[in-house]
Amino acid sequence: MIEIKDKSKCSGCHSCMNICPKNCIEMKVDEEGFWYPEADKEKCIKCGICKKSCPILNDMSIQNNPKAYACYNKNEEIRKESSSGGIFTLLASYVIDNDGIVFGAAFNQNFEVEHIEITNEQDLSKLRGSKYVQSKLGNTYLKIKNYLNQGKLVYFSGTPCQIDGLLCFLCKKYDNLICQDIVCHGVPSPKVWKHYLKQFSLEKNASILFRDKSTGWDSYSFTIKQKNKFTQLFNNNEYMKVFLKDLCLRPSCYNCHSKSLHRNSDITLADFWGIKEVCPEMYDNKGISLVFINSKKGKQLFNKIIKDIKYQEVDINEAIKYNPSFFKSANIPEKRENYMNNIFNNQFDKYSKKYTKLSIWLYLKIFMYKILSVTNFLKD
Numbered sequence: 001m002i003e004i005k006d007k008s009k010c011s012g013c014h015s016c017m018n019i020c021p022k023n024c025i026e027m028k029v030d031e032e033g034f035w036y037p038e039a040d041k042e043k044c045i046k047c048g049i050c051k052k053s054c055p056i057l058n059d060m061s062i063q064n065n066p067k068a069y070a071c072y073n074k075n076e077e078i079r080k081e082s083s084s085g086g087i088f089t090l091l092a093s094y095v096i097d098n099d100g101i102v103f104g105a106a107f108n109q110n111f112e113v114e115h116i117e118i119t120n121e122q123d124l125s126k127l128r129g130s131k132y133v134q135s136k137l138g139n140t141y142l143k144i145k146n147y148l149n150q151g152k153l154v155y156f157s158g159t160p161c162q163i164d165g166l167l168c169f170l171c172k173k174y175d176n177l178i179c180q181d182i183v184c185h186g187v188p189s190p191k192v193w194k195h196y197l198k199q200f201s202l203e204k205n206a207s208i209l210f211r212d213k214s215t216g217w218d219s220y221s222f223t224i225k226q227k228n229k230f231t232q233l234f235n236n237n238e239y240m241k242v243f244l245k246d247l248c249l250r251p252s253c254y255n256c257h258s259k260s261l262h263r264n265s266d267i268t269l270a271d272f273w274g275i276k277e278v279c280p281e282m283y284d285n286k287g288i289s290l291v292f293i294n295s296k297k298g299k300q301l302f303n304k305i306i307k308d309i310k311y312q313e314v315d316i317n318e319a320i321k322y323n324p325s326f327f328k329s330a331n332i333p334e335k336r337e338n339y340m341n342n343i344f345n346n347q348f349d350k351y352s353k354k355y356t357k358l359s360i361w362l363y364l365k366i367f368m369y370k371i372l373s374v375t376n377f378l379k380d
C-alpha cells in the first residue's frame with residue numbers, strides 16, 4: 001500500500017491512483033495545497049501495484065543520445081502567443097491533423113490548472129503558454145491508456161515527472177504514443193496561486209498570461225486580459241517573484257528525480273536563454289525554443305514540422321550551460337517553511353514582499369555594477 005512518509009518523494013503524478021484495481025487511492029490536498037495519495041486501508045488488497053507504478057520508487061533512468069536545436073515557429077502570431085518559440089503548437093497540430101489526441105495543461109473556469117484532451121486546432125490555444133502552477137492530472141493516464149489500446153495516436157505534454165509517471169503507469173512501450181516534456185524550474189502550489197488571485201475581480205472570459213511577450217521575451221510580463229486589464233513586468237510581479245525565488249514549489253521539486261540530460265520523453269522543449277551567446281544570429285527577443293530530440297520517434301515528428309520552423313543544430317553541452325533547470329533541482333530557501341506556514345493567513349502581495357525584496361548587499365552590488373558600467377561607457 002502506498003504511504004507517503006517523505007513528501008519530497010512524491011511528485012503528485014497520480015499514477016498510483018490511476019492504476020489501483022480497487023479504486024481505493026484518493027489524491028488529497030495537504031495544507032500547502034499539493035496533492036498526495038491516500039489509500040483506503042479497508043478497501044486495499046495489498047497487491048502492491050501502486051508501488052510498482054511509482055516513478056520515484058522505480059528507477060526510470062535511461063541512456064540515450066539527445067540532439068539539440070535552436071528554433072522558432074515561422075508563424076509570428078503563434079510564436080507571440082507561446083512562451084518560447086511556439087514549437088509545441090506545431091507538434092500538436094501535426095498530431096491533430098493525423099486524427100490524434102493531444103493532452104496538455106489548461107485553465108478551467110475557476111482559473112485552476114488541469115490537464116485536458118484536445119482533438120481540434122481551435123482548442124490548442126487553451127494549451128498554449130506556460131502556466132506556472134502544478135497541473136492536476138486526475139484520470140488522464142487512464143484515458144491515455146484507453147486511447148492507446150484503441151490504436152489512436154496520442155501526444156502527451158507535461159512536466160518531466162508527469163512523463164515518468166505516465167510511462168511507469170503504462171508499463172509497456174506504445175508506438176502510437178508521443179511524449180513531450182518541458183524543462184521545468186519546479187511547480188508552484190495551486191493553493192498559493194488561488195490565494196494570489198483573490199486580489200482580482202476576474203471576469204468569466206478573462207485570459208491569464210504568465211508570459212506576455214508584448215514587453216519582449218526576456219522582459220516578459222504577467223498579464224490578466226479583461227475589461228479591467230492588469231499587467232506587470234515579471235520582475236515586479238509578486239507571484240512570479242515568489243515562484244522564481246523557489247518559495248512555493250512542491251517539496252519533490254527540490255529533489256527532482258526526472259531532471260537529466262537523458263530523458264524518457266521523445267522531445268523536450270525549453271526556453272533558449274543562452275541564445276545570445278550560442279547562436280546570436282537567431283536572437284530577436286521574440287522567443288527562441290531550445291528543443292531536444294531524445295528518440296527516433298521524436299526525430300520523425302520533428303522532421304514533419306521542419307518546413308514551418310527556422311532552426312539550427314547546436315552543441316548540447318553549450319546549450320544547457322545557460323539553462324540550469326535542465327539538470328539541477330531548485331535549492332530549498334531557508335525561508336520557505338516560514339513563508340508557506342504564513343502566506344495563507346496574510347494578504348498575498350504585502351506578505352510576499354517581505355520575502356522577495358532584494359537584500360541591502362545585493363541592492364548595493366547591482367547599484368555599483370550600474371555605476372561601473374556607466375563610467376566605463378563614458379570612458380570609451
Ligand SMILES: Cc1cc2nc3c(=O)[nH]c(=O)nc-3n(C[C@H](O)[C@H](O)[C@H](O)COP(=O)(O)OP(=O)(O)OC[C@H]3O[C@@H](n4cnc5c(N)ncnc54)[C@H](O)[C@@H]3O)c2cc1C
Nearest residue numbers: 082083084085086087088104105129131157185270271325
Ligand atoms: C511550471 C513550468 C516551469 C518551467 N520552467 C522552465 C525553465 O526553468 N527553463 C526553461 O527553459 N523552460 C521552462 N519551462 C518551459 C517553457 O516555459 C515553455 O513551456 C516551453 O519552452 C514550451 O514553449 P513553446 O513556446 O514551444 O510552447 P507553449 O505553447 O508555450 O507551451 C505550452 C505547453 O506547455 C505545457 N504546460 C503549460 N503549463 C504547464 C503546467 N503547469 N504543467 C505541465 N505542462 C504545462 C502545455 O501543456 C503545452 O503543452 C517551464 C514551463 C512550466 C509550465
